[in-house]
Amino acid sequence: MSSNIISVSVGNYESKEVMVSLAQRDINFFSYTDPEARLAAIREIFAPDIVWFDFDGTTHHGHDGLLKRSSFLLERLNGFAHRAKGGASVCQNMATGRWEVVPEGTEDDQDQIPVIQGGDVLVVDNRKIKILWSYVDKLDEVLLSRLGCGY
Template identity: 30%
Template sequence: MSSAVADLMRRNLLDVFNEPDPERRNAAIALTYAPDVVWHEPDRVIRGREALVQRAAELLAEFPGWVFQPDGPVSALDDLGHLGYRFGPAGQPPVLTGMDIARCKDGVIVELYTFVNGSSQPS
């Protein structure tokens, strides 16, 4: 299952949260998450695919031109996946770093936890 979990973690980061086209993003969401997915962000909990669709669009609108990049390889253990990320303006050093941890079942993410580490730039 670890290669399937790794694929889901990469799709979560790159095909959903980096995808500016709503139709392609929504198709990726349908393939990546359970209908009743629960996503824990630092300041809120999102429940269900429709709410995730809306929140992904909000993030893209809030940070136009910013991109997520994997920060290292995916780690997978049984039905759990972990992927660090960097986030910032395309072509520039990242502004934020963090990690996603997901619980997967039946080929989709059923629960996602997003942690934000804060600035990756030296002070």
């Protein structure tokens, strides 16, 4: 991407319901292990010019960038699954949602201790996520080291 400017409309904010839905769907798109299904979900949820600032300092642009990065992470998290942690918080066109990574098959077991915990902060423009920041605040050092800087 040649421009370092991100443009977001202000003044006409989505409803809280739309924002909460987008925050939940943002976290849940990691449940699509099939790349074609994940790309379809990405196109439905994210703006074509999405910018994703990930926890390791990498930045990913557009639908293809999200697909490439999510594929990289899912390959390295083989045997683990993402799940939402609590509800989303909304302020105008910004929402936050928390997530956890747990051993696959334990997503519904709330007593299962996660190996990674983090969250997403997102900005919505025209009913699509335009900017996404992902952060990690609790982690298994060995597992996290497998995630590297992506590509």
